[in-house]
Amino acid sequence: MACVKMIHSLYEDGCEGSPSSPIRFKGQDYEQLKESLLSKGRKFEDKTFPANLDSLGKLENLSPKQLKEVEWLRPHDLNPDSSFIEDGTSRFDFKQGNVGNCWFLSSIGAMTLHKELVAAVVPRDQSFQDNYAGIFHFRFWRFGKWVDVVIDDFLPTRNKEPVSVSSRSQKEFWAPLLEKAYAKVCGSYGDMIAGNPPEAFKDFGGGxxxxxxxxxxxxxxxxxxxxxxxxxxxxxxxxxxxxxxxxxxxxxxxxxxxxxxxxxxxxxxxxxxxxxxxxxxxxxxxxxxxxxxxxxxxxxxxxxxxxxxxxxxxxxxxxxxxxxxxxxxxxxxxxxxxESPNFICGDEGEWNCSLKEGRWEEGASAGGCDSQSEEFWTNPQFRLTVKGGEEEETDRERQTEEESEGTKNVLLSLLQRPDEEHRSKLKYHYIGFTIFKVPDKAPRGRLPQSLFLEEWPLKVSEFKKSRELIEFHTLEPGEYLIIPSTYDPHKTGGFIITIYSKAETDIE
The missing domain is CATH 3.90.70.10 (Cysteine proteinases)
Structure with missing residues (x-):
């Protein structure tokens, strides 16, 4: 079984953004809201994601006339015998509707094969019978932190048929409500149209x-x-x-x-x-x-x-x-x-995982990819120390040169975090890594511009216009400088850098 040990991450369990203490999306506290609703005998109406055309967004499969016919109904209006989950969660519980988000729904289907993943995303303490107040919540891993998303249970329908994902049994509603929570994160249902599974995969638990x-x-x-x-x-x-x-x-x-x-x-x-x-x-x-x-x-x-x-x-x-x-x-x-890179190489050993947050700012920390330019050194810098004991040294000595080159012990991930709230409007930069071997006697802290003018990079990654860039590397024990950057200078945006390593490492 894969094994990952989180170290130097953005959070520790119990801190804000951890699984046990997720960030409140839009500042909404599920427990407090539900308690207040129950005390007043009211049902939740989410003003941050209201039941209107703005939340529905532009749906290519519905004409303007059909969009005006959309009626938002609660599950009890569709089936008086509504339930949240029946006999567990399965990919056969639901089917796609008129929103072109097959990438997201296929990802839910893949997630249901692993009950631990489902439990992290779909809290089970929810019901249409006990303490029902029309309020539900779901959790997503968003750029290194867990986020708790609160929704009401109004669903878009036409002629009392769901516009989007529907329950195959017509009474089980965990999947339509999960989809609504993700639509809220994306900006609208229309903002979910078109995509690739890795985006949802990451939001269901990182990895x-x-x-x-x-x-x-x-x-x-x-x-x-x-x-x-x-x-x-x-x-x-x-x-x-x-x-x-x-x-x-x-x-x-x-x-x-x-x-x-x-x-x-x-x-x-x-x-x-x-x-x-x-x-x-x-x-x-x-x-x-x-x-x-x-x-x-x-x-x-x-x-x-x-x-x-x-x-x-x-x-x-x-x-x-x-x-x-x-x-x-x-x-x-x-x-x-x-969860870990073990599926790639077949190694069942433990991986260390370090996760850090960073940002490129035009005119301050967005120096582009040319290491010989005057601006390159302003990029965010991460110093990685790869440690190695005597046993590891002996193992390396026994390896042939060909075997050594094939031993990948460090995996680098660079995940962009754009500032735009609506998913359909996101624009990604060309991104990549440049890796330097830190010279002996180099000063602590940020390395100066002179280093990059004197030293050639040890490795330069491919630069891709993608949400995430992942590369495997072989790094011998020593100290390295990892510089994530956009291809062109003066680009603004946030990012998450994650380092998986077989060897013991320190990152600052």
Whole structure:
């Protein structure tokens, strides 16, 4: 099982932003609000996210006329027998509605495979029966801190049918309310349209995210997925867009440009040969793969009865199996988010995790990526000390040069934190890292401009225009200077830098 030890983080348990003491989103205190409502016999109406068109936002699947027909109703108005959770949480509890947020709903489906993750995001002390006051709350990991988001339970409907995600049983409402809480964080339901699973994965608990392009070399990907599925891991995949995506959709029943959850892997033995299968779920709750290993495929006849009964489910629930080969052929990319990097390398050892917050400010601390420029030294600086004992030194001496180069012991993550409140208006910079080896006798504190004019960087990362940049590195014991920066100078924005390390480290 993966193991991560948090050190030097933004918070310790009990401090503001920790799991036990989350930050109150919009300053709203769930317990105090609920107690006040119960004492007055009232139901909550959230003035910070009111039941109106502004909170609904622009929905591409609804015309202006249809938007005006939207009526906000509480769950009891839709079903007098409403419940928050029945028999646990499952990806089969809900299906996508008229909001194009398959990336978010597929991520919820992946999260439900791990009850610990669900418990962190969806507090269970909520009900439509006991002490009901029309108020609910959910928790998200937002840029290194846990945030508690309070909502009322008014849901957007047309003709008493949910506009957005709906309950398959028509009585269980944890998923529609969770979606509303995330819409509030994003600015509106419309602000949730279009995205990628890693964004929601991170907001469901942080962790390490890796992206895999399935059209590239995937020879070791099955092993990575097999290791990942055994840990607290969320996986998602994206279908091709354009003409290729439409052709695949027409031939095999998939949805072009759509995001799915990866919910399982299985190795089967057939006539002495093994075949690797991948299980995938469509958040629409329907529209499944029709090729080999689909629900009605004849390929299942070659499988033993025990494996067939375990895997095969002929319901139209959006979930299906396909071979690893077809998965890498008919899907474009896959994302994995896990508590620790162990799923990548197969090492079950402990990782240290250091998390720090920083900011680039135009004219003050946004020096760009050119280490020879006069402004570069103004960028935020993080000094990392990688420690190593005698045992580690001996192990390194035994390694060949090739083995040593392949031993990645430090993972760096740079996560942008834009200032814009509405998700659809976010603009990300090109970001990356520059790493220097700190010279002997270097002064403490910030290193001066002269160092960067005299020393060449040890490593320079790729610069990407993305929400998060992640890179693995091999760093020998010693002291390093890590400088996160935007590609161009004079860019303003916040960031979170996270360092996972196999060796003992100090960061300042």
């Amino acid at each position: 390490v995210h890796m992206n895999y392009k399935l059209y590239e070399d995937t020879s070791d990907l099955w092993d990575v997925m097999d290791r990942a599925i055994q840990s607290k891991t969320m996986m998602g995949c994206g279908a091709f867009t354009g003409d290729k995506g439409k052709d695949i959709c027409k031939r095999f029943g998939l949805v072009d440009g759509h995001v799915f959850a990866v919910t399982g892997v299985k190795r089967l033995e057939i006539d002495g040969n093994s075949i690797n299968l991948v299980r995938i779920w469509n958040p629409w709750g329907e529209k499944e793969w029709t090729g080999d290993w689909s629900d009605k495929s004849a390929t299942w006849k070659a499988v033993g009865e025990e494996d067939r009964n375990e895997c095969l489910n002929k319901r139209n629930d959006g979930e299906f199996w396909m071979s690893m080969k077809d998965f890498c052929t008919y899907f474009e990319e896959m994302d994995i988010c896990c």
